[in-house]
Amino acid sequence: MTDLTIAIAKGRLQAEALALLARAGLRLADEAHLSRRLAIEDESERYRFIFIKPADVPVYVEHGIADCGIVGRDVLLESEADLLQPLTLEIGRCHIVVAAPNNNLNDGFGMLRVATKYPRIAAKHFGERGQPVEIIELSGSVELAPVLALADCIVDLVETGATLRENGLQIVEVIAESSARFVVNRASHQLKAKFVSNLLEAVKAGMEETVVRPPSPFSRGPG
């Protein structure tokens, strides 16, 4: 029986998250690394890792199936899950932005069509400024929407900005900064307090080892 189950968002964050956990002393056998299993134990057999889609990490952790997890702030904002977020990790830095083919989105006060994978974040952002929007929820390749005139603009996650540029889009506005968060289930935080706080300390120590940040193409945005 393992002490803790840790949910890791697959994809963009996965390699960096595992590297960070390795610095914190949680190592996966190489063989396990390569396997396609979705749940594996670390070498100490004290931790069980599960690899799931980013949007599912808050779900597993909120239900307490996973005690903790590593997931981007973008996913947390979108999920509105009720979790503890004791650590901001210095990995997976990116921005949630509004991007469009040209810069003057706000010359009209009519309806704005917004394509996004983040309907809640988009609705909240435009709602706060009283801009009426039609949210078009897509599940991928959001950059294509303005190019083909499905939408006027997009709300999406941007790391380097290369995909935007290649599709003739530019950043109109930065909604929020995002980086990976270490999240903990509320009940686990109390019931497995010792295990959780030990892990938090280890991850903190792991973070203090040198981290190379990818250069950001943005100035610091608001929020």
Place this chain on the structure above:
Amino acid sequence: MSESLSAIPSGVRYYFGSEAHLRRAIEHVAMSIFKAWSYEEITPPTVDYYSLFERGMGSVKAQDAFRFTDTDGKLLALRPDVTSGIARAAATLMSKRERPLRFAYAAPVFRLRAESHAEWRRESTQIGCELIGRNGCAADMEVLAIAVEILSSLGLDGSYTITINDLEVFNGIVGSLGLDALAQEELRELVDTHNAGDLERFLASYASTEECASFAQLVQLSGRSEVFENARGVITNERSVAALDRLEALWTVVDSLGLSANFEVDLGDASRLNYYTGLVFKIYVAGVGMRVGSGGRYDRLTANFGKAESAVGFVLDLDALAEAMRANESTSRLSEEPAPVVSLLIDEDPTALFREALRKREQGDKVLISPKREVMP
């Protein structure tokens, strides 16, 4: 119309068999314990004015209620909470009664939206109690002791944790920083999610770097008696310090009673404030991913109904308790005792059959009227 006959609305369900039995048995255990602590059973109306819940729970929380209109056009609601109804009764119907009032209940509540993503139910049964008209450590300890006895009677000893905090610690900090309502809510959320990193950045415009770092550490402080010492090193405003004193006094009693192994102090517990004013506590049980119960002091609630007085209470979620018992394999202590069953045939003369059935029932036997002779377990 081809609506499926089997469909039921989301968030509701049937209970039957051993599960229904377990729920009834848990309710029985809890209500007997309340009774033994001199709490009187009360059941507020299931349907009440929507405005009651706006006054009781605040307008935001009240929006979770199922609403409909009365014949005179007034807005009604299925009760989303039991405490509001009890607070009104205490301040009005029972305003002349001698204090303190002690009430206990086991009643279903209904919410349009589930409280969290991990909770899908829209109907859930709350088991709880209220102690109205008494302030201080003894009153707080009284309800905590009852909660402990219920958890223990359900076989959950050693599996549960009760976290305690005093919201005035947080309110004192807010006051000393001079925050507006919006900033207050942002701070509350950062504290409540133990988000030390963002909290430190948020505080940077209000306090010195050193202070920010210590405040940020504070929200991660959960533990036992050492929390008080650490907190006193950081918090100096009068209001927060007074709250820490109260909390520490309560902790000392908990500790002296030998209960501290099941308790933790969690200064980062600043969940959405509802009606709570001072002490707040949350109950967690191993094997259940969500909290099983919560409670606290709500000294300003009855003032909304015209009579200000101190009050403290808690509520346990019946489904969560049942889940906790299954996870901790303690359900057997409440399982049905096998009683001998007397099977009676219906192809006999009805009068003779029921004369026999009534006689068996008087003796306390379990009877089954059956078309054929069955072999009973």
